[in-house]
Amino acid sequence: MLPNIAIIGRPNVGKSTLFNRLVGKKLALVDDMPGVTRDRREGAANLLGLEFNIVDTAGYEDEDAKSLPGRMRKQTEMAVAGAELAIFVIDGRAGLTPLDEEIARWLRSAKTPVVLLVNKAEGKAAESGILESYALGFGDPIPFSAEHGDGMADLFQAILPYV
Ligand code: GDP
Ligand code: MG
Numbered sequence: 001m002l003p004n005i006a007i008i009g010r011p012n013v014g015k016s017t018l019f020n021r022l023v024g025k026k027l028a029l030v031d032d033m034p035g036v037t038r039d040r041r042e043g044a045a046n047l048l049g050l051e052f053n054i055v056d057t058a059g060y061e062d063e064d065a066k067s068l069p070g071r072m073r074k075q076t077e078m079a080v081a082g083a084e085l086a087i088f089v090i091d092g093r094a095g096l097t098p099l100d101e102e103i104a105r106w107l108r109s110a111k112t113p114v115v116l117l118v119n120k121a122e123g124k125a126a127e128s129g130i131l132e133s134y135a136l137g138f139g140d141p142i143p144f145s146a147e148h149g150d151g152m153a154d155l156f157q158a159i160l161p162y163v
Contacts, residue, residue: 002044002053003163006079008107009089010099011058014119017146018089019056022047048156052163055079080112085162087155090133092118092126092143104136115158116141122148 007015022045045054057076080086088107090100107114118130121143133141142158144151 002051003085004053004055004079004083005045005085005087005159005162006055006057006076006083006112007087007089008057008076008080008103010097010103013089013091013094014146015058015089016041016056018087018117018119018144019043019054021146021149022054047159048152050156050159050163052084052159055083080107080110083112085159086110086112086114087117087159088114088136088138089117089119090129090136090141092121092129092133094120095129096132096135100136104138108137113162114138115155117144117151117155118142119144119146121145122150 007018009015019041023043024046041056042053045052057079086107088103090096116133116136116138118126118133118141120126121130122145126143130141130143142151142154144155
């Protein structure tokens with residue numbers, strides 16, 4: 001069985017773009033079991049030859065829920081609990097938001113190891129976002145562009161110990 005890696009982050013940071021890039025043509029394994037896994041997509045990822053099962057979550061995208069437990073839908077909790085590693089994605093162009101910090105607090109209390117990926121980092125627009133992201137406490141962030149494919153080698157290095 002392939003190791004599980006979960007993609008976590010607030011809406012619009014590029015989680016699904018990252019998922020699609022990692023899964024490539026093998027996309028489309030959509031798990032539409034009712035309830036807990038409603039929005040969960042997973043598929044076999046290949047990153048420079050490294051193979052793992054990747055889970056794209058949308059558990060923080062429930063805008064109706066005001067509290068963190070409300071937003072943290074069950075599928076996200078389950079995805080993180082069942083993963084060897086969580087990739088926490090933030091938007092380097094937007095910089096840190098309160099929701100990023102809230103998710104970070106929750107992830108720090110989870111047992112799953114976390115690598116921090118600063119997406120939308122192509123060009124110079126993400127430079128301050130990358131610097132800010134050190135404050136989240138997950139160590140060196142990985143500057144990345146899910147759209148352009150920048151940062152694949154650094155993501156490979158970060159994931160390698162967990163697969
Ligand atoms: P999700 O809500 O976290 O799953 O985010 P999506 O993958 O749906 O992407 C949200 C938006 O960000 C889309 O308009 C993407 O085209 C854009 N996006 C994703 N990755 C990148 C990137 O690396 N650079 C830039 N500039 N935009 C990106
Ligand atoms: Mg998405």
